[in-house]
Amino acid sequence: MCQVGEDYGEPAPGEPSPAPRPSREQKCVKCKEAQPVVVIRAGDAFCRDCFKAFYVHKFRAMLGKNRLIFPGEKGLSQDSAKRLRFVPGVIFVDEGAAFGKSLEERSKTLAEVKPILQATGLPWHVVALEEVFSLPPSVLRCSAQEPAGSEGAYKAAVDSFLQQQHVLGAGGGPGPTQGKEQPPQPRPDPQSLAGPPAAAQTGALSQLFCSVRTLTAKEELLQTLRTHLILHMARAHGYSKVMTGDSCTRLAIKLMTNLALGRGAFLAWDTGFSDERHGDVVVVRPMRDHTLKEVAFYNRLFSVPSVFTPAVDTKAPEKASIHRLMEAFILRLQTQFPSTVSTVYRTSEKLVKAPRDGPAAGDSSPCCLLCMCALDVDAADSATAFGAQTSSRLSQMQSSTPLTETQTPSGPCCSSGVGRVLGCGQGACRREDPQACIEEQLCYSCRVNMKDLPSLDPLPPYILAEAQLRTQRAWVLQEIRDCLIEDSDDEAGQS
């Protein structure tokens, strides 16, 4: 492909011509004995057992290489290296209410999912998305990381089924970990034995999602709420890690999607192996080296059961959302240039989690209210794309119409240069425009998403409560800033 470092117009390097189909005489490339059943990458044919070994090896190597799951353990012996020494639980989030599925449909899906969860032999939890309405605001606070070793008994990981499990089983598999640990007595979570969630909450959730204007914003909101919910469950049950089943293909698509959404600053967190932005709970993606094809074949060859549940964008046309567009584009480009996904993946490995430069950096740097990444916009951004949006506000501001939310893609009146131009104080903003005050606590891409929400009221109460708390805190800090003594050498007292 037109790839840096390759000759133009030639097929993928290392091949004089497209790979010949494995002939009947060809043996598995690894053990060289058995008949191959699947072709991975460009022409590597594996037999069933070697494929399983290859798949599991990649999974383990990804965990071991990143040394994240066993932070305190030293000197793993040869034997113990063969076993994954942690006890994962499995969590399933029922999101049916978000796209208007009836209670019967949802209980039907649950009836299919529960046996699968039970069959894994791991502790499992089922939770409905409506529960976001009972979350506490503390979910949005980055807790400090717990010191390694203090949770020795609970060094557990939670497998999270991705909502979009296609028939071929693209979702996170308990497969690789099956049968490798001492399975505890499977005990269902008491919470999931409760009846269906309160109708009021279901109504509130569907109202929230119906009010979102674009599919792109819906998908992003869904992801945000799901993340918060899983985070809360993990904390409640003492899990320190959350594993998701994102494959290489999905992560490549996710990377390009997030690029288009304005999340360029956070790509390393969104698509890297580990994501510690929440502090005490780390999101881990152990399957990021496996292509979707490998996952599909694994599930098929080893009969890993999966359930297909329609997602918020099922049957939507290709143009409906950025996510759909990017997925279709990448998969189409992949047919023409077979190294597309691996190229994007390799590039993603070169991304680092860089702190934002400037006086806002450090432990006290503000985090986005929703996605909990360090804010990537501030008042100094006059010479950037963000600044370009705010400056176009300036030229519109001549006629000094009051700010309405349709006119506020970004840069609310408080802390940006525009506000200073208009001379409005923070106190005034707080009273007149709570929406703008919430917006300034969001990162760039969350702000763009919130534009598609005509009113922020249907949001779950924990978000609004936390936003209010932060605004008040910031206001208080502003009041006393003159009296505080700062350690740093930077010029103090910038307001």
Place this chain on the structure above:
Amino acid sequence: MPAPPCASCHASRAALRRPRSGQALCGACFCAAFEAEVLHTVLAGRLLPPGAVVAVGASGGKDSTVLAHVLRALTPRLGISLQLVAVDEGIGGYRDAALAAVRRQAARWELPLTVVAYEDLFGGWTMDAVARSTAGSGRSRSCCTFCGVLRRRALEEGARRVGATHIVTGHNADDMAETVLMNFLRGDAGRLARGGGLGSPGEGGALPRCRPLQFASQKEVVLYAHFRRLDYFSEECVYAPEAFRGHARDLLKRLEAARPSAVLDLVHSAERLALAPAARPPRPGACSRCGALASRALCQACALLDGLNRGRPRLAIGKGRRGLDEEATPGTPGDPARPPASKAVPTF
């Protein structure tokens, strides 16, 4: 239904809606807003200090035409002087018409114009000759590679001839967005690490380059040209359809349809990328032949020309590069001197 009044002056009837904000404006107010935004870009980024002699890369196309026009309107405010520099790549039937447009513009605006031709600068090689040479080895796509590199050199040379202190090009927000998409799809970590900023400050003796239109979307550039009744040349280069950038451009069009702010969102993403230090290109040195900025013994332009002259046009592209200097080290991935295959868009 009658057109709404202009949201800015409230006097005239609105003639357009700005693509980004949907605001209804009359022609004059839109042009004023556009110019104000370009001015803000230049001032906020401190791109063109007072007293600068600015060489405008003029291709005759809409971007460079709008750029020249806006900068000309802003010269009293900025305290700069303008020089038009046009590059003649020697593409028959295409470049001649474009150059005619540039000459008309120069005459109308009374700006000095300098034309530099590949044929003179690069030992008789025109793009048509390059295309013939590369077509023989079955890679017609790579002629865009040559054009990009050589054009940048030609522009630099033309700017020097007129005594310029800065070079400006007409890249708009869509170009920047396409570039970041393309660089990810092609895995060009080196270029990702370098690009996305406000142009290059000009290291190692190269002139500083910037893109004053980089936050203006393509639609707005076209709208501006329409309302100011600017005369420009609007055909696509004959070699362009082969370039990989076409995929990125297609994707960008669709993204914009799904979300109008996609272009600026991508530019925002590009500005905030954080790449590992190893991915960043090494400190550049000087080409042993022509003295220009280079990250290896020969700069890319000299390397490409060398290959052409030796009858081995692939020499400086891809793995064939190894044959260039016999003791060459294998090419590192993400070589910053390698330009993207693109329609006549110089590398940043």
